[in-house]
Amino acid sequence: MRGVVIGMFIALAAAPITGEPVRKPITPDLSRPTVAVPPTASYTSAGRPAPVARPAPTESALPRSKPVRVSIPAIHALSTLMPLALNPDRTIQVPPLSKPMQAGWYSLGPTPGEVGASVILGHVDGYRDPGIFFRLRELKPGNDVLVTRQDGAIARFVVYHIEQAPKSHFPTEKVYGATAHPELRLITCGGSFDQRSKTYRDNIIVFAVLDDPS
DSSP: OOSEEEOSSOOOOOOOOOSOOOOOOOSOOOSTTOOOOOOOSOBOTTSSBOOOOOOOOOTTOOOOOOEEEEEEGGGTEEEEEEEEOBOTTSOBOOOOTTOTTOEEEETTSOOBTBSEEEEEEOOSEETTEEOTTTTGGGOOTTOEEEEEETTSEEEEEEEEEEEEEEGGGOOHHHHHSOOSSEEEEEEEEEEEEETTTTEEEEEEEEEEEEOOOO
16 A cells, blocks of 8 residues: 555544535736746636535545645655645735745645645745755656655655646646546746746646555
8 A cells, every 4th residue: 555654643633624615726926936826717706716526535535634744755855834825815825935945735725635636836946046846847757746644644646747837828627626536736837937027937737646555
C-alpha cells in the first residue's frame, strides 16, 4: 500500500465534510510575480461560485485532515503549508511574496487525500530569490508528491500531467472541477515576464493523483 503512509504521532483528524461544494477562486492577483488563478466559468446570481457536486468517495480516499507539509523529492522542494482562502474581492490568497519558499494550500477545497482536486500554490520566485516551486516545470509523469497531513498520514500523489497555460486562458474547470478520485494540483507562475504588470504571463500546473494502494 503505497498511497498512504501512517506517521508515528497522535492523530488530530478534523471531522470530514461531505457534500460541501468546492469554492473556486476568481479574478487573479496579478501584482508582482505572484501565483495567479484566473476566473471560474460559472457563478450564481449572488456572485458566489456555482455549486460543484462532489463525487462519491473511492476506496482509496482519506477523511478530511489539514495538510501540514509538502515534499517533492525530484526537485528537492520541501515546505510547511499555510492555509489560503479568498480575499474580500474573491481572488485567491497566495503565500507572502517576502517568503518565496513558503507554500500554501487552498483551504476552501478538498484536503489532500479527499475525493476531489486539492490545490497547493507556491511562488516561482520573489524579490529575485528562487521560490519553493522554482523548479516545478521540471517535474515529469511518475514523480512523487508527498503531503503530510495533520492526522499523521502521508498522502503520496503521482504526477500524471504538466502543462503551461496562459493566465488569460486558465483551465479553471480542469484544475478545480470535480474528480472521481483524490487528486492534487500544484500551481505556480511561468512563461515570460511582463515588465509592465510585473508578473509572469503563464501558469505552470502539475496534475497528480493519489497513488493506488492496490
